[in-house]
Amino acid sequence: MSTLQNIRWHAGHVSRQAREAQNGHRSFVLWFTGLSGAGKSTLAHRVEELLFRDGCRTYVLDGDNVRHGLCRDLGFSAVDRQENIRRIGEMSKLMADAGLIVITAFISPFRRDRDGIRSLLPAGEFIEVHCDAPLEVCEQRDVKGLYHKARQGAIPEFTGISSPYEAPLAPEIVVHTGRDTLDDCAWQVVRYLAARQLITLSNKEPHA
Ligand code: ADP
Numbered sequence: 001m002s003t004l005q006n007i008r009w010h011a012g013h014v015s016r017q018a019r020e021a022q023n024g025h026r027s028f029v030l031w032f033t034g035l036s037g038a039g040k041s042t043l044a045h046r047v048e049e050l051l052f053r054d055g056c057r058t059y060v061l062d063g064d065n066v067r068h069g070l071c072r073d074l075g076f077s078a079v080d081r082q083e084n085i086r087r088i089g090e091m092s093k094l095m096a097d098a099g100l101i102v103i104t105a106f107i108s109p110f111r112r113d114r115d116g117i118r119s120l121l122p123a124g125e126f127i128e129v130h131c132d133a134p135l136e137v138c139e140q141r142d143v144k145g146l147y148h149k150a151r152q153g154a155i156p157e158f159t160g161i162s163s164p165y166e167a168p169l170a171p172e173i174v175v176h177t178g179r180d181t182l183d184d185c186a187w188q189v190v191r192y193l194a195a196r197q198l199i200t201l202s203n204k205e206p207h208a
Contacts, residue, residue, distance in 0.1 A: 019099030025056050026198045027096045029121060030103045030189070033114060033168060034131030035160045036146055037138035039177035039185070040105040043131060046186040048103050051193075054202055059095060061088060061104045076157050082113055089117035096125060101199075109159045111166040124196075128171040129189060133178030135160050 020026055030047065032040040041062055048058045067074070071087055074080040085108050092102045108114050118126040138160065139147040150158035157163040173192050175185040194201045 016097055016099065023057050023099050025101065025200065026125075027099045027101060028125040028127060028198055029092045029096050029117070030101065030127050030129060030193075031092075031108070031114065031117065032103070032105045032129045032131055033108045033171075034133065034177070035135060035138045035165055036107055036158075037141045037143050038131040038133040039175075039182070040107075040131050042182060043129075043175065043177060043185055043189070044103045044105040046182055047189050050186055050190050051101060051199065054199070056101050056199055057099060058101045058103060061092065061095075061102065061106075063106045066091075076163075078110075078157075078163075082110065085110075085113040086116065089113075089120055092117065093120050096121065107159050107165070109163065109165045111168065114168065127173065127192075127198075128168050129173040129175060130168045130171040131177045131185075132167070132174050133176070137178035 016027065030044075032044050034040050044060050044062065048060050051058050066088060067084075070091065071084045074084045085106065088104060088106060092104060095102045114128060118128070120126075142148055146155060146158065147161065149155045150161040159165050173189055175188055177185055180188075190199075190201065193199045
């Protein structure tokens with residue numbers, strides 16, 4: 001017998017809507033995906049800064065950080081990557097339910113895994129942002145020296161080199177992080193959120 005049969009979901013007395021009303025913005029998951037070095041982490045933190053400065057309640061879940069704790073038992077095989085993303089998806093869902101704007105920065109190379117998280121969340125609350133930078137640019141940046149190691153065969157199943165990256169087919173936002181500046185990309189994301197009334201902007205774009 002599945003243990004799930006003995007467990008019930010307990011609904012609290014404070015609704016998500018009440019939390020959103022108190023916060024003054026909607027809660028949702030902003031999911032950055034892209035190759036290593038594409039700029040997910042840099043952009044996630046910049047977007048968070050802009051939103052936080054504007055009074056939003058935000059939190060960034062970052063690839064390397066969760067691998068130190070929540071997912072430290074997992075490696076980089078296809079199965080482990082899938083489980084890594086599944087846990088982060090569940091975590092994001094809980095955090096969004098708590099009223100936060102959850103911003104995640106994971107390569108999350110497989111379409112099926114990202115779509116799985118989309119289906120966990122209420123419609124419109126999974127916002128997929130493709131950090132679209134060419135492999136050559138990411139490899140040239142080689143922020144953590146990982147491409148160099150991967151080319152030498154020292155890192156098996158490295159996304160873009162020896163493991164595939166499946167670009168989103170219909171992401172809500174595409175940012176060209178290999179071409180545009182960090183601030184241009186960050187404001188593109190923030191403008192999207194404001195246009196869909198997920199947030200209300202009081203601080204205006206510096207050069208708008
Ligand atoms: P990832 O999290 O995707 O592995 P990082 O954010 O760690 O990538 O690194 C991306 C690098 O690219 C950083 O050194 C950052 O300063 C640089 N960069 C240049 N342009 C952009 C941009 N438009 N958006 C994000 N990062 C950028």
